[in-house]
Amino acid sequence: MSVLYDRVALIGLGLIAGSMALAMRRAQLAGEIVGTARSAETRAVAAEIGLVDRVVDTAAEAVQGADLVVLAVPVGAMGAVAAEIAPHLKPGATVSDVGSVKRAVIDAVGPHVPEGVHFIPAHPLAGTEHSGPRSGFAELFDNRWCLLVPAEGSDPKAVDRLRALWEAMGASVEEMDADHHDLVLAVTSHVPHLIAYTMVGVADDLRRVTDSEVIKYSAAGFRDFTRIAASDPTMWRDVFLTNKDATLDILGRFTEELFALQRAIRTGQGDILFDYFTHTRAIRRGIIQAGQDTDAPDFGRAKKAN
Amino acid sequence: MSVLYDRVALIGLGLIAGSMALAMRRAQLAGEIVGTARSAETRAVAAEIGLVDRVVDTAAEAVQGADLVVLAVPVGAMGAVAAEIAPHLKPGATVSDVGSVKRAVIDAVGPHVPEGVHFIPAHPLAGTEHSGPRSGFAELFDNRWCLLVPAEGSDPKAVDRLRALWEAMGASVEEMDADHHDLVLAVTSHVPHLIAYTMVGVADDLRRVTDSEVIKYSAAGFRDFTRIAASDPTMWRDVFLTNKDATLDILGRFTEELFALQRAIRTGQGDILFDYFTHTRAIRRGIIQAGQDTDAPDFGRAKKAN
Structure with a gap:
């Protein structure tokens, strides 16, 4: 070079x-x-x-x-x-x-x-x-x-x-283009981070489940949220304050979808849940094919543990 | 043995x-x-x-x-x-x-x-x-x-x-105890999975941001959600249908917190966001200390890429 x-x-x-x-x-x-x-x-x-x-x-x-x-x-x-x-x-x-x-x-x-x-x-x-x-x-x-x-x-x-x-x-x-950038990033980064922060906050707040249990049993999925939610607080405060419109737009869509799934759980509509969860698998495959992640099983973190 | x-x-x-x-x-x-x-x-x-x-x-x-x-x-x-x-x-x-x-x-x-x-x-x-x-x-x-x-x-x-x-x-x-188990897992696993599925569904649904862009730029945070959302659909359908009460309980708390953060974004209350994001960092440290994850930087996946 x-x-x-x-x-x-x-x-x-x-x-x-x-x-x-x-x-x-x-x-x-x-x-x-x-x-x-x-x-x-x-x-x-x-x-x-x-x-x-x-x-x-x-x-x-x-x-x-x-x-x-x-x-x-x-x-x-x-x-x-x-x-x-x-x-x-x-x-x-x-x-x-x-x-x-x-x-x-x-x-x-x-x-x-x-x-x-x-x-x-x-x-x-x-x-x-x-x-x-x-x-x-x-x-x-x-x-x-x-x-x-x-x-x-x-x-x-x-x-x-x-x-x-x-x-x-x-x-x-x-x-x-700047506006398109801000929308794409709201979907792929900003709202996922806000959600991760929220989930970690909920867990921390829940006094019936002690903090130590939340931490102890975190490998069941929660762990990946805490990793995101450990990012720099100043940086993320500024991201949300300055990309307000796109963040609120995507958040609105997120809660709409979440409420639909919540309703399916409450009313026992298993087919809606099954179809939804099947559909989301395809996106994961696309990400692996695009070289943006590996297909190696990561939840267990078997290769990295200790 | x-x-x-x-x-x-x-x-x-x-x-x-x-x-x-x-x-x-x-x-x-x-x-x-x-x-x-x-x-x-x-x-x-x-x-x-x-x-x-x-x-x-x-x-x-x-x-x-x-x-x-x-x-x-x-x-x-x-x-x-x-x-x-x-x-x-x-x-x-x-x-x-x-x-x-x-x-x-x-x-x-x-x-x-x-x-x-x-x-x-x-x-x-x-x-x-x-x-x-x-x-x-x-x-x-x-x-x-x-x-x-x-x-x-x-x-x-x-x-x-x-x-x-x-x-x-x-x-x-x-x-x-069985009921305590179901509550702990709702917090540490079931609701995080539902949220990840929802976020992936939102991204897929958003036609202004094409699928290929969502996939291409997934490394900014979204990627970790798609990993979770690639889990077995039948297993997860059954989890939500059979752990309905605890899931809906934790989901209610989650949306309550999310709405509070959403309101802070809309009204520009940066101090609320900063304090919240600072607090969640402590949980992450606890998980690393408990040996349930490593402290190695993972977002970039530098060590694993290709």
Whole structure:
């Protein structure tokens, strides 16, 4: 691989930015990687483990001379960061982000981007339930998707360069309209996370079933919900607040379906349940065929236990 | 290990019974393992792969001379099987099952069990999303729980022997009251499965987001729901129909919580969301500490992909 950007500035040094730094190093895609984070502790850890080439104290300092600036902070913090860095951006630089919501980021960041700077929002569909500067790893984006959401009239060369970066970090890249992105992600990510959080909250709240029993017997299905529900609270708060319309839309459909199944249970209509459960199996097969998961039995976690 | 039962009869040859056969062989716990299934195709596959020592055509034939009979059929089929085998049970034998619901199994099977035969319901909390005679593996129960639900007045020696069998197959054993079992499982397994099925159904139904996009971008969270929702439809239909009260109880609590979070999203109350998401993280930590899952990052499935 060859260097695609002479200097990259990472604003925020959590799971995604840390993994980007490691993936860029793996393929030598950046001349220098500069990083910063709001928390002094995060900056100290990043410096200690050598996550990036240079850790600086402020976003304004980080973006100086950078050819690519990546906003890797919670969606709700993007606007303030954009306002801070705007006067310091290098002409011809590209500003991108990794937020899970795209319309809100465009609305918050777009107005701050000066003439002559390219703004190309992005969203890598990858992550783990871990967060912080120690959680990144170079392989996070391998075989995952990264969605680019360029505005109309974006410079094709700048878009192509960012696409090349993500591909060289291991991802497959697609372009998508911002509103469609937010709807697709509401279905495939945001509402599933909200539901997982809710189910874990219910279990915790249920005093007849003690916490220790819920934990002890979690392997029966609940465990997979707790994994999702361990994700970063700030990030997810911002996702729901900024993708409100699509989330509420999909939630409405979800409760409608759930009530239909609940009614079938109450009235003993087993055929409705059977047909529904048979139908959902086909989607699973599609996901395995698309290479987005393996067919290895995972519930028992036989291969990984201990 | 030493032989605990001279002859074991497995009624049903799916994931659980198949794994029991392999786990009993691994530790040489049974003198002979006889198996049967309603479907001729399942019996043929089991015979072909040598899953058990002897495959027979009927449940009545399978239980003859058996010291332990395990009903490993969907919960809704247990009563009919019990009626069929009752006249053929050996005096002093133990009848057990592996159903995910216990009160309904006791009500359906109990009346058929003749005097002098021990009836000790059981439920191993283990499984994968796969089913059928080829899906079993000897390690399925290792480090998992098996709950025994003996009726009052059960013969302690018969209970101890069944406990020893499950422990020798790798499980940790606890005893529990049937109603409490059904409530605990509604929280940790049944309602999570229903929710996963519903979410997958919603995604499939949403025509603005094409099926291929839902599948393509599933790694963002949805994927883990489809895994759960690929489980055996007959088994799950019966679970919901036979654990109706606890399922509807927990579902009611779930929708109550979900509506509270939905309202916080609609009204922009980020602090409520943040506090809720922070709280659920603690349960996840408890599960890892209890050894019921690993802390390895799994969302990216970096270690397993391709």
